[in-house]
Amino acid sequence: METITVNLGDRSYSVITGEGAVDQTAARLKNLRIGSDAYIITNAVVEKLYGKRLRSILKRAGFGVRVKVVPDSERSKSMKTAFDVIRDLASSDINKRTFVIAFGGGVIGDCAGFVAAVYKRGIPLVHIPTTLLAQVDSSVGGKTAIDLPEGKNLVGAFYQPRIVISDIAFLPSLPLRQVRAGCAEIIKYAAISDAGLFSFLEQNAAAILSADREALVHVVNRCIRIKAKIVEKDEREEKGLRTILNFGHTVGHAIETVTKYTVYTHGEAIAFGMLAAAEISVASGMLDKGDCARLRSLIADFALPVRAKNLDLDKLIAAQYRDKKFSGSRNRFVVLKAIGTAVVTEDVPLQILRKALRTIL
Ligand SMILES: NC(=O)c1ccc[n+]([C@@H]2O[C@H](COP(=O)([O-])OP(=O)(O)OC[C@H]3O[C@@H](n4cnc5c(N)ncnc54)[C@H](O)[C@@H]3O)[C@@H](O)[C@H]2O)c1
Ligand SMILES: [Zn+2]
Numbered sequence: 001m002e003t004i005t006v007n008l009g010d011r012s013y014s015v016i017t018g019e020g021a022v023d024q025t026a027a028r029l030k031n032l033r034i035g036s037d038a039y040i041i042t043n044a045v046v047e048k049l050y051g052k053r054l055r056s057i058l059k060r061a062g063f064g065v066r067v068k069v070v071p072d073s074e075r076s077k078s079m080k081t082a083f084d085v086i087r088d089l090a091s092s093d094i095n096k097r098t099f100v101i102a103f104g105g106g107v108i109g110d111c112a113g114f115v116a117a118v119y120k121r122g123i124p125l126v127h128i129p130t131t132l133l134a135q136v137d138s139s140v141g142g143k144t145a146i147d148l149p150e151g152k153n154l155v156g157a158f159y160q161p162r163i164v165i166s167d168i169a170f171l172p173s174l175p176l177r178q179v180r181a182g183c184a185e186i187i188k189y190a191a192i193s194d195a196g197l198f199s200f201l202e203q204n205a206a207a208i209l210s211a212d213r214e215a216l217v218h219v220v221n222r223c224i225r226i227k228a229k230i231v232e233k234d235e236r237e238e239k240g241l242r243t244i245l246n247f248g249h250t251v252g253h254a255i256e257t258v259t260k261y262t263v264y265t266h267g268e269a270i271a272f273g274m275l276a277a278a279e280i281s282v283a284s285g286m287l288d289k290g291d292c293a294r295l296r297s298l299i300a301d302f303a304l305p306v307r308a309k310n311l312d313l314d315k316l317i318a319a320q321y322r323d324k325k326f327s328g329s330r331n332r333f334v335v336l337k338a339i340g341t342a343v344v345t346e347d348v349p350l351q352i353l354r355k356a357l358r359t360i361l
Helices: 021-032 044-060 079-092 106-121 132-138 168-173 176-193 195-209 213-233 242-246 249-258 266-283 289-301 313-321 350-358
Strands: 002-006 013-017 037-043 064-070 098-104 125-129 143-148 151-158 163-166 332-338 341-346
Touching: 002 213, 013 021, 013 213, 021 044, 021 125, 021 163, 021 168, 037 044, 037 079, 037 106, 044 064, 044 098, 044 168, 064 079, 079 098, 079 106, 079 143, 098 106, 106 125, 106 132, 106 143, 106 151, 125 132, 132 168, 132 176, 132 213, 151 249, 168 213, 176 195, 176 213, 176 242, 176 266, 176 289, 176 332, 176 341, 195 213, 195 289, 213 242, 242 332, 242 341, 249 266, 249 313, 249 332, 266 289, 266 332, 266 350, 289 332, 313 350
Parallel strands: 013 163, 037 064, 037 098, 098 125, 125 163
Antiparallel strands: 002 013, 143 151, 332 341
């Protein structure tokens, strides 16, 4: 087991990784004096697989436990679900010191994180991520959000958890498609800041996809460290440093919005987005064609899709201009200078953007 610290002054916290981390949950929470009553937000899939185990770990240690099951889809990142959860939480939270446990993938993490951030102006939050994507990305860094019909992640807050318990023992039950989705974010970290990790992925794609323990532990720890370092330097995305974590996400979010979050996983959508961003990088004279080809073949090695079907180019562009990462009418993209180095660029000419998008449609 390993402990990775996210150093953010009085908002610092530990990320506990490795197999069996979840068994330490109760002791860790007691140490943090986090409260007496756990309000676990989860979905039916995770509840059925692992709910009993978590509940008994907490109950044995004397914690009160209440479980709230929300729908298993991006729909749970909606105002309706979030406020349904908040009202349920308020009705149970009488004379207690309640804390929230986000127990599930990134959808649960974002919804539960939002609830914990706004209920009573903030109550303690614990992430216990159960997908590869949530372990390497969404559980660390404090971004919480729900979606609006107008776009993804439009309502939210920066709200750091008190601890993250990231146990790879949850991963073997994950459908292969979801493992691949997590791999898309792992490829993202490698592409923007770690050429060594990129080579490791090129050599170990099969091991990672078959949930090989050693390979998984290596990549999960590496990605959490990369994210922690970036978040430590620019917690609230004010210095343009954290922005590079959005590599592939401008186009990716637009694809998710126009397909109403039902056609592609988040990871698949950002795989398209990374390809488009790499093409923009080449067309803007920043990235070598060979590096772009390396990224394309790594994405293919992880059996992530490289072409989106039945999407309208103009709708995709319109959705991007509503993205909150765009400032005014200027577009903004994270582009690569090389494998392992990313920068933010503005005002990509529309014709370059259109040409790049055509390569993924
Ligand atoms: N806050 C952030 O920094 C951040 C970063 C990246 C992504 N996100 C968000 O995360 C979301 C995507 O997260 P995700 O990819 O984890 O999707 P998800 O939460 O929808 O989970 C994927 C599927 O896996 C199932 N599942 C979860 N754990 C399982 C397990 N151990 N075994 C079997 N099945 C399991 C879920 O029920 C679900 O059907 C998006 O909404 C995205 O915007 C947020
Ligand atoms: Zn993402």
